[in-house]
């Protein structure tokens with residue numbers, strides 16, 4: 139890439155201004171001052187400085203939502219050699235990472251990005267971003283069990299925060315139900331543990347929404363880029379203290 143474009147893409151100056159910087163002798167590559175406006179930067183190996191300060195190409199920020207299939211892990215290391223969600227987004231050349239986690243057996247909405255600031259904010263407990271799950275569970279929760287689920291259960295070494303549980307389908311013959319759950323915390327296997335705690339183990343779990351971002355009709359393994367509106371919504375976390383849907 140030509141040196142003036144490199145400087146402009148790194149966000150330091152416009153291309154024209156970059157040429158001025160070069161002519162003023164303020165640009166060096168690998169410690170050697172550049173005097174040619176036509177210098178071609180080797181983006182992988184060259185180290186470019188403006189006024190002795192190293193500059194880097196600004197990476198394009200990517201935001202996608204993946205419908206994670208069951209049987210994929212979302213963490214980077216796995217001793218069992220299981221499939222990783224990264225394999226499903228191989229055609230994206232930027233290195234993107236999952237925002238938060240989903241269990242190996244859980245499917246559904248997974249946001250992925252290379253924007254570390256957003257990842258930090260949206261997964262931080264203090265922002266209380268609501269996450270919506272559809273869970274098929276054994277049996278049919280009673281009113282008392284729903285009340286307990288919604289108002290705090292003792293799990294491991296913590297008590298769960300306020301949650302919402304609506305039974306959307308009951309099958310009294312096959313003895314299972316389908317529930318819509320909203321939580322805003324993100325403890326390990328939390329939804330499964332909450333259902334275990336009220337005596338209705340989860341058979342199938344899918345996340346369908348996080349904050350204002352919805353899974354929509356993505357098929358398992360498919361992903362889409364966020365709309366501008368969704369992207370702005372995510373970025374709003376950089377400015378606001380709290381978001382409630």
Ligand code: URA
Pocket residue numbers: 239240241242244326327328329330331343
């Ligand atoms: N709760 C769970 O039990 N599993 C997930 O993957 C997410 C929330």
